[in-house]
Amino acid sequence: MTEERTPLETKIEVGKLNVWFGEHRALRDISFSAATKTATSLIGPGGCGKTTLLRALNRMHDLNPDARVQGSVKIDGAEMLGPGVDTSKLRRVVGMIFSTPTMLPGTVANNIAFGLAARGVRNKQTLAQACERALRRIALWDQLGRTLQMQAATLPLDLQKRVSIARAIAIEPEVLLVDDPTAGLDPVAALAVEDVLTRLRRDHTLIIATNDLQQAARLADITMFMSGGEIVEKGETPLLFNKPGDLRTEAFLAGAPPKS
Amino acid sequence: MAMRAVAAPQSRDTLQQSVLPWLLGVCVAVLAASTIFISGWLAIKGFASLLSPNFWGMSGGILRLLTATLFITLLALPIAAIVGGLAAGALADERIFGAGVRSMRRWLTLLGSIPTIVIATAIVVVAGAISWHPNLVGASLAVAIASTPLMTALAASVIGSSASPVGETAIALGASPAFVVLRVLLPRAGLRFGGAITLGATNMIGGAAVVAIAAGAMAQLPGSQDPIGAWPFAVQLWLQAPDVKLYGATAAGALVLTILLWLVQGFGLLRATPTTSTESR
Numbered sequence: 001m002t003e004e005r006t007p008l009e010t011k012i013e014v015g016k017l018n019v020w021f022g023e024h025r026a027l028r029d030i031s032f033s034a035a036t037k038t039a040t041s042l043i044g045p046g047g048c049g050k051t052t053l054l055r056a057l058n059r060m061h062d063l064n065p066d067a068r069v070q071g072s073v074k075i076d077g078a079e080m081l082g083p084g085v086d087t088s089k090l091r092r093v094v095g096m097i098f099s100t101p102t103m104l105p106g107t108v109a110n111n112i113a114f115g116l117a118a119r120g121v122r123n124k125q126t127l128a129q130a131c132e133r134a135l136r137r138i139a140l141w142d143q144l145g146r147t148l149q150m151q152a153a154t155l156p157l158d159l160q161k162r163v164s165i166a167r168a169i170a171i172e173p174e175v176l177l178v179d180d181p182t183a184g185l186d187p188v189a190a191l192a193v194e195d196v197l198t199r200l201r202r203d204h205t206l207i208i209a210t211n212d213l214q215q216a217a218r219l220a221d222i223t224m225f226m227s228g229g230e231i232v233e234k235g236e237t238p239l240l241f242n243k244p245g246d247l248r249t250e251a252f253l254a255g256a257p258p259k260s
Numbered sequence: 261m262a263m264r265a266v267a268a269p270q271s272r273d274t275l276q277q278s279v280l281p282w283l284l285g286v287c288v289a290v291l292a293a294s295t296i297f298i299s300g301w302l303a304i305k306g307f308a309s310l311l312s313p314n315f316w317g318m319s320g321g322i323l324r325l326l327t328a329t330l331f332i333t334l335l336a337l338p339i340a341a342i343v344g345g346l347a348a349g350a351l352a353d354e355r356i357f358g359a360g361v362r363s364m365r366r367w368l369t370l371l372g373s374i375p376t377i378v379i380a381t382a383i384v385v386v387a388g389a390i391s392w393h394p395n396l397v398g399a400s401l402a403v404a405i406a407s408t409p410l411m412t413a414l415a416a417s418v419i420g421s422s423a424s425p426v427g428e429t430a431i432a433l434g435a436s437p438a439f440v441v442l443r444v445l446l447p448r449a450g451l452r453f454g455g456a457i458t459l460g461a462t463n464m465i466g467g468a469a470v471v472a473i474a475a476g477a478m479a480q481l482p483g484s485q486d487p488i489g490a491w492p493f494a495v496q497l498w499l500q501a502p503d504v505k506l507y508g509a510t511a512a513g514a515l516v517l518t519i520l521l522w523l524v525q526g527f528g529l530l531r532a533t534p535t536t537s538t539e540s541r
């Protein structure tokens with residue numbers, strides 16, 4: 001957070017977003033905006049709707065027949081929740097890194113180039129170059145370049161996590177949704193993943209859902225505290241952490257159990 | 261003690277690794293031998309006879325039934341496997357294709373639980389009622405139709421077991437549902453998909469034999485005694501065949517097949533035996 005960055009135009013604008021799973025209302029009138037090439041973190045107790053919000057932004061809830069989404073999600077001013085939106089294209093603009101790094105069948109190279117292959121790129125050289133570019137961008141070429149022909153599923157968890165990040169950025173999305181990026185990792189591996197995310201902040205708009213408050217403080221320009229499917233408080237990260245304006249935020253940051 | 265507990269499963273794995281290629285080799289050899297001798301018989305009778313309505317009236321005893329069963333299975337298998345595999349792909353993940361697939365999957369599972377032999381018999385009965393006398397191709401299509409629900413249900417369960425997180429990951433990378441099925445779900449299902457097809461095929465053979473018999477290929481054994489099991493069947497065929505050149509090799513094939521089946525069953529029991537491995541880490 002030490003580097004000086006000029007305020008940029010709004011990248012994502014969310015208005016009155018509601019998500020239901022059957023009768024259960026998981027998100028309640030969520031409204032916020034995120035500027036281009038900034039990092040926004042979502043913090044809050046488990047089940048507060050962080051992941052649900054992330055998945056609504058690139059329409060992953062479309063895959064769940066029980067889910068119903070209402071409201072507005074605009075990317076660069078264009079509405080994304082409408083019926084005529086090509087969701088495959090949307091997901092190339094708004095990429096997602098899941099908390100569990102599921103490896104696709106095949107090699108590490110196949111995994112990293114998957115998004116491009118899905119877009120119809122067949123040229124092996126182009127795909128190989130995209131792999132290398134993605135890994136170099138996050139400074140992992142030296143570490144993962146040798147593993148490209150290994151079966152991705154055989155890699156240890158921390159490397160799978162980094163492969164999943166490289167895979168997501170290989171399609172060069174403008175927005176990256178990151179769900180609990182260091183879940184299940186040891187502190188050293190977690191810091192390495194954080195380092196990767198710090199590099200990504202230069203070129204992408206990041207929305208990060210995390211359960212690690214220190215990580216949110218280190219990574220995010222803006223932090224939003226969520227509880228019960230609502231945004232309780234949103235503000236610049238240092239301000240929100242040092243002077244929370246809501247008692248619920250203060251209690252959460254102090255480690256008090258959430259009131260039912 | 262811990263070392264011993266770990267060592268036993270490892271040696272069993274080694275045994276399986278060394279036995280499995282041999283079993284597969286024997287299986288391939290039996291299939292090849294059967295195919296060669298049936299092909300020889302067909303060469304004598306003329307390959308065109310396969311498509312002739314007179315096929316059912318030809319001489320050849322048990323070979324005619326075996327040939328018909330083999331032909332029907334070989335033609336019906338790829339049809340049912342391809343149609344079933346594609347249908348299973350479409351049913352793979354309700355989160356990709358919508359809620360309608362749930363009820364379809366339930367109905368399909370129900371339909372797939374009916375033995376192929378029952379559906380095939382029903383088709384033959386209906387064919388008889390409407391005076392349709394199928395040749396081998398028609399019989400193959402009937403068996404393919406009869407086997408498709410089972411093939412679909414088997415393939416769907418195999419694909420579905422690995423669909424959700426993987427399919428979701430691929431979709432999040434901008435892949436279309438068709439791309440996800442072809443490039444992710446089917447390759448991931450891998451050997452299990454092959455296993456499902458094999459299971460469907462073994463089920464299909466029974467249906468194929470019934471359809472072949474119903475269509476006219478009577479099982480005319482060369483001897484007067486009826487076989488009770490595969491072993492006496494093979495021995496009788498070997499000993500009582502009036503024409504050793506014609507029947508002898510098939511009998512030998514049946515004998516090898518019987519032994520192979522025993523080995524496979526034994527191997528399956530060995531695998532199914534619960535192991536109590538103790539990780540010493």
